[in-house]
Amino acid sequence: MSKYLAVLLTAVFTIACQYSPEKSASGSVESLEESWADMSPESDIEVEPPRTAEPPPPPPVPFPYTDEFGEGQPAGRTDLPPARKIIRNANVSISVTSYEKSSAALRQLAQRLGADISNEAEERSSWRIANHFVIRIAPDKLDELLAELEKMALHVDSKSVDSRDVTREYLDIETRLSVKRSTLERYREILRSAKTVTDILAVEEQIRVLIEDIESAETQLRGLRDEVQRSTVYLNMYQEFARPDVARPSFWNRIGNGFTEGWHTFLDIVVGLVYVWPIALLLGLGVWWLLRKIRRRRAA
Numbered sequence: 001m002s003k004y005l006a007v008l009l010t011a012v013f014t015i016a017c018q019y020s021p022e023k024s025a026s027g028s029v030e031s032l033e034e035s036w037a038d039m040s041p042e043s044d045i046e047v048e049p050p051r052t053a054e055p056p057p058p059p060p061v062p063f064p065y066t067d068e069f070g071e072g073q074p075a076g077r078t079d080l081p082p083a084r085k086i087i088r089n090a091n092v093s094i095s096v097t098s099y100e101k102s103s104a105a106l107r108q109l110a111q112r113l114g115a116d117i118s119n120e121a122e123e124r125s126s127w128r129i130a131n132h133f134v135i136r137i138a139p140d141k142l143d144e145l146l147a148e149l150e151k152m153a154l155h156v157d158s159k160s161v162d163s164r165d166v167t168r169e170y171l172d173i174e175t176r177l178s179v180k181r182s183t184l185e186r187y188r189e190i191l192r193s194a195k196t197v198t199d200i201l202a203v204e205e206q207i208r209v210l211i212e213d214i215e216s217a218e219t220q221l222r223g224l225r226d227e228v229q230r231s232t233v234y235l236n237m238y239q240e241f242a243r244p245d246v247a248r249p250s251f252w253n254r255i256g257n258g259f260t261e262g263w264h265t266f267l268d269i270v271v272g273l274v275y276v277w278p279i280a281l282l283l284g285l286g287v288w289w290l291l292r293k294i295r296r297r298r299a300a
Contacts (some may be wrong), residue, residue: 085224088139088162088231090146094153099129099239102152106133106237111150113141130238136230145233157236170224177217184210 041059093191110117114162122131143163150156184207191203249257273280 002291041160041288044130046177084165085167085170085228086139087166087224087227088142088161090142090161090231091126091157092149092233093157093236094149094238095155095157096152096237096239097154098239099131102237102239103131105152106149106235109145109152110135110137113137113145115141127241127243128238129241130236132148133233133235135235137233138229139231142231142233149235166224166228170221170228171195173221173224177221179213180210180214180217184214 016250107117109115115135117133118136119134120131135145146159148160152233187203187207187210191200191207194200194203
């Protein structure tokens with residue numbers, strides 16, 4: 001026992017001698033570690049080394065958002081609101097000073113904004129030239145395109161922008177599609193374990209119906225996604241020219257035209273009577289018989 005006490009007093013004395021107020025906390029820890037190292041290995045006293053403060057845990061890293069069927073939901077989470085799905089379309093009608101120059105400028109503008117001119121319908125007359133464009137563009141570029149069209153126009157006849165929220169419809173199709181896909185997998189598992197021909201045929205019929213429903217839902221979903229990702233602009237661009245003056249005919253020309261048209265009208269009447277001669281003959285015979293009967297009654 002005295003041997004243990006002597007070793008403990010020696011360690012305490014050594015630590016007290018090596019301690020200095022000017023030393024930092026790290027120096028004190030090093031001195032304690034040296035003292036423990038000098039202690040006899042034969043000692044049975046177990047001394048616990050000092051504990052250092054653990055660093056605070058790093059802040060949580062936010063989950064990246066996904067854009068496929070989660071629509072703004074982090075992986076494994078469904079409590080956040082989904083990203084809204086908005087379809088924006090526009091109808092614009094403008095008149096321009098030069099149709100050729102404005103058409104070329106429109107194509108350059110579409111190329112600069114990453115838009116596609118998907119359809120054109122050009123109409124020409126002696127006093128007007130017009131074209132109906134169908135332009136597909138990213139929704140964030142739609143307002144810039146409309147502003148550039150207003151700058152290009154001589155006069156804006158009409159402009160309207162339609163926004164339609166299809167978030168509920170989009171999520172409904174996604175949910176039904178997910179349910180049908182999981183049901184299809186269960187039917188395929190049942191088909192692998194089916195034994196009789198009747199069971200196999202019945203399961204295959206259900207699988208066929210599910211596949212058709214899934215393909216239809218996928219088509220609807222692709223259509224909605226395309227309308228959301230690309231806005232449609234229906235543009236009517238036209239240029240009008242001065243209409244030619246139509247000279248009114250003179251008095252004598254009108255008299256001559258009257259005689260000509262009157263003669264043609266008389267000939268048309270004669271031709272019409274020729275076409276209806278059987279009816280005229282029957283009417284004439286009927287009138288003659290009726291008059292003859294009236295005369296006989298008067299004579300009697």
